[in-house]
Amino acid sequence: MSPTTAIQTLLSSRYIVPVEPLDTVLTEHAIAIDNGRIIDILPRARAVEKYAPNTHLEYDQHILMPGLINAHTHAAMALMRGVASDLSLMDWLQNHIWPLEKQHVDEQFVQDGSELAIAEMLRGGTTCFNDMYFFPEVTARVATAIGMRAVIGMIMLEFPTRYAASAEEYLSKGLAMFDAYKSDPLITNVFAPHAPYTVSDNSLRKISQLANELDLPVHMHVHETAGEIDDSLRQYGMRPLARLEQHGLVNPNLCGVHMTQLTAEEIGLISAAGVNVIHCPESNLKLASGLCPVQALQTAKVRVLIGTDSCASNDDLDMFSEIRTAALLAKGVSQDATALSAQSAIRAATIDAAHALGLGSEIGSLEVGKSADIIAIECNSIESQPHFDLYSHLTYSTDRSRVCDVFVAGRQLLKDRTLTTTSEDDIIIKAKHWSDKIASSSS
Amino acid sequence: MSPTTAIQTLLSSRYIVPVEPLDTVLTEHAIAIDNGRIIDILPRARAVEKYAPNTHLEYDQHILMPGLINAHTHAAMALMRGVASDLSLMDWLQNHIWPLEKQHVDEQFVQDGSELAIAEMLRGGTTCFNDMYFFPEVTARVATAIGMRAVIGMIMLEFPTRYAASAEEYLSKGLAMFDAYKSDPLITNVFAPHAPYTVSDNSLRKISQLANELDLPVHMHVHETAGEIDDSLRQYGMRPLARLEQHGLVNPNLCGVHMTQLTAEEIGLISAAGVNVIHCPESNLKLASGLCPVQALQTAKVRVLIGTDSCASNDDLDMFSEIRTAALLAKGVSQDATALSAQSAIRAATIDAAHALGLGSEIGSLEVGKSADIIAIECNSIESQPHFDLYSHLTYSTDRSRVCDVFVAGRQLLKDRTLTTTSEDDIIIKAKHWSDKIASSSS
Numbered sequence: 001m002s003p004t005t006a007i008q009t010l011l012s013s014r015y016i017v018p019v020e021p022l023d024t025v026l027t028e029h030a031i032a033i034d035n036g037r038i039i040d041i042l043p044r045a046r047a048v049e050k051y052a053p054n055t056h057l058e059y060d061q062h063i064l065m066p067g068l069i070n071a072h073t074h075a076a077m078a079l080m081r082g083v084a085s086d087l088s089l090m091d092w093l094q095n096h097i098w099p100l101e102k103q104h105v106d107e108q109f110v111q112d113g114s115e116l117a118i119a120e121m122l123r124g125g126t127t128c129f130n131d132m133y134f135f136p137e138v139t140a141r142v143a144t145a146i147g148m149r150a151v152i153g154m155i156m157l158e159f160p161t162r163y164a165a166s167a168e169e170y171l172s173k174g175l176a177m178f179d180a181y182k183s184d185p186l187i188t189n190v191f192a193p194h195a196p197y198t199v200s201d202n203s204l205r206k207i208s209q210l211a212n213e214l215d216l217p218v219h220m221h222v223h224e225t226a227g228e229i230d231d232s233l234r235q236y237g238m239r240p241l242a243r244l245e246q247h248g249l250v251n252p253n254l255c256g257v258h259m260t261q262l263t264a265e266e267i268g269l270i271s272a273a274g275v276n277v278i279h280c281p282e283s284n285l286k287l288a289s290g291l292c293p294v295q296a297l298q299t300a301k302v303r304v305l306i307g308t309d310s311c312a313s314n315d316d317l318d319m320f321s322e323i324r325t326a327a328l329l330a331k332g333v334s335q336d337a338t339a340l341s342a343q344s345a346i347r348a349a350t351i352d353a354a355h356a357l358g359l360g361s362e363i364g365s366l367e368v369g370k371s372a373d374i375i376a377i378e379c380n381s382i383e384s385q386p387h388f389d390l391y392s393h394l395t396y397s398t399d400r401s402r403v404c405d406v407f408v409a410g411r412q413l414l415k416d417r418t419l420t421t422t423s424e425d426d427i428i429i430k431a432k433h434w435s436d437k438i439a440s441s442s443s
Numbered sequence: 444m445s446p447t448t449a450i451q452t453l454l455s456s457r458y459i460v461p462v463e464p465l466d467t468v469l470t471e472h473a474i475a476i477d478n479g480r481i482i483d484i485l486p487r488a489r490a491v492e493k494y495a496p497n498t499h500l501e502y503d504q505h506i507l508m509p510g511l512i513n514a515h516t517h518a519a520m521a522l523m524r525g526v527a528s529d530l531s532l533m534d535w536l537q538n539h540i541w542p543l544e545k546q547h548v549d550e551q552f553v554q555d556g557s558e559l560a561i562a563e564m565l566r567g568g569t570t571c572f573n574d575m576y577f578f579p580e581v582t583a584r585v586a587t588a589i590g591m592r593a594v595i596g597m598i599m600l601e602f603p604t605r606y607a608a609s610a611e612e613y614l615s616k617g618l619a620m621f622d623a624y625k626s627d628p629l630i631t632n633v634f635a636p637h638a639p640y641t642v643s644d645n646s647l648r649k650i651s652q653l654a655n656e657l658d659l660p661v662h663m664h665v666h667e668t669a670g671e672i673d674d675s676l677r678q679y680g681m682r683p684l685a686r687l688e689q690h691g692l693v694n695p696n697l698c699g700v701h702m703t704q705l706t707a708e709e710i711g712l713i714s715a716a717g718v719n720v721i722h723c724p725e726s727n728l729k730l731a732s733g734l735c736p737v738q739a740l741q742t743a744k745v746r747v748l749i750g751t752d753s754c755a756s757n758d759d760l761d762m763f764s765e766i767r768t769a770a771l772l773a774k775g776v777s778q779d780a781t782a783l784s785a786q787s788a789i790r791a792a793t794i795d796a797a798h799a800l801g802l803g804s805e806i807g808s809l810e811v812g813k814s815a816d817i818i819a820i821e822c823n824s825i826e827s828q829p830h831f832d833l834y835s836h837l838t839y840s841t842d843r844s845r846v847c848d849v850f851v852a853g854r855q856l857l858k859d860r861t862l863t864t865t866s867e868d869d870i871i872i873k874a875k876h877w878s879d880k881i882a883s884s885s886s
Contacts, residue, residue, distance in 0.1 A: 085835040086784040119825045285771035288780040315839040328728035337731040341529040382562045385871055386878030392528040396758040401844035428828055435829030
């Protein structure tokens, strides 16, 4: 009997780590994809009997898993990779990052920087990123052109930049983008007020109202450093989280980034309120911002996501490294080697992130009906031998360089480690141009 | 005028980071190599006028730097990569690692495991490793066969294994190896008493005498966990470091691994005594052993080295990742973003390690007269753009997958990411054999 059902793509694989259901690893299975969606997951032998795919890719020494979700980026800052290291946070910001941004960040910078960042992320197995930066509609346009999925923040802060002159202008530009991308299959928008210390009470109230009305996530830096807490106590007589609560922002839509400074009461508060925490371990370490209590958060059933932060404080967009660092650091901080297990860390970077960002029915796991956002990881190299538990292998032993193929909504964006929808050479040339420009201005 | 001086190899490069002198980066320079040694470092244009090399390799988009020194390994345990994760130290050791070792570790295991480990290390830019494991002469033989440099520990502990039945037998086998490799150009030997809690007072005294007589480094786990301190207080009425001091081991020959538990007095003691600390940040995190006070140690002028520990607690032999984790973690632990700067971290993994291991005149920097242990790192990929300060780039943005060529004593062991002196396919086949064996025994 010859196969009867015509489909777009069949991916057969030695291993599949679907993330859902829990604790599941499939061996010698296949994923059937049509119209960009997963329509079936079944044993490899049965798949070739049942389906007649346009394309059949066979991954004989590979793991297929859902694409990673980088839950906190300032993508365009890829052009500032490593521009200022080993500096304290305020020295880094005030004497290096802010002056460089003031001088260089325009539409062209954001376009070229977003391209570089998206290229790096795709090559490392990230298929969706949650971004906060200036000229967000440019980043959305670049992501769409390349075919990458993105959650693009409607950024807002009180000080003027080339992008917007006032809080009102940030918001109106953000909402215009929101309207433009409403029915886009790859782009969703969330509110992205920068931080409690850069956004006024008035603006927080406005965003709170709008986020409730539209039921949209709010992506915001919260409790990054002890200094932020002290400043807030001085200026507002309360801790930043209390201020956000006052304005109705402490609810399941809040995705608070960093959260290194949390009292036991605050952990109780965000647990009860359903707030999500976006953990950026490498950035927190590099800037000596503080240590996020991941183990305590997970014990309190707070959903934890993982993000790289920008290339200026990390200095890469490598989610495999970030997952590993998160899993390792959680153990060191809690003095408990069972903290943030391999499976929990992988879930934080996939299904948990999808739920928090309002994409839980679309991505984050390999399940029938979801978008085919899938990565293939080679596991036959010297560095991959031996492997026992695959969650452990993915968390503690997998470099991003082992990612060979990447699909977003069924479209192959990386093939044998080469991007298919954009030119790596062009991106590198543009990055070198900016590198020269930035180096000459910062010296 | 045609070049007159015939030499073995000339390596021309866009960038050279020689590590010594401090703060130096050379652009468009070349390294002349003859008889396995660096005989000249000079501008690229002058080099081609002066030298007629048998082989001239041109690295137009690369960084040349000294090979990395992995200061703490149990190489053969590469075959136990990720066999037991997310477990507390004693559960991990007593219920997983020790039973597996008892069942599997023989000469063949050490041979196949050492091959796998050396292959992984070379592919990641490590040209020398400081090893402590059973059947050390097997690891020495494998390293020699492949052409890798190694510091092989004369391991000693009080309990019997298939390798040795008693402390005396460990020592006599170790000293036999020391005699056999005395004039080997790639292998040196050091004493490797396992830890204060596995070695008796009597054995510590013996090793102390011998190490002083022979002026050899002593490679030993010291103050890895708080539990180790408590046990020592109960059993000996003093902390392990005090016990080592009592037996004359607290001196510049001591390379104490981990050292996560140190009082201010102890930091003063090891500083005054010239003790070296081998920092294994990823292992310490994964096993929740504790946090090494790297910033305080460096402030006290204690020399800090960096090691991966074994693949059973890391789970890789990736020195670029370990350098990055060390630099990041030092900042988080000290709450000071200037702690363990990029340059300090690279020095810890090169010249500082060389000095502590008695190889300061041979390796650890690219200087005339030293052995040509050199790695070439490609810096033209998406992930490498842009780069400003090269120390920062090497520490925070360089994956080991960017290492393309590796030389030890002038001999090319990695060429375009392929090993030249051993078969990667054979190593993978053997690793899979062991993987099946271990998986069936541990289930």
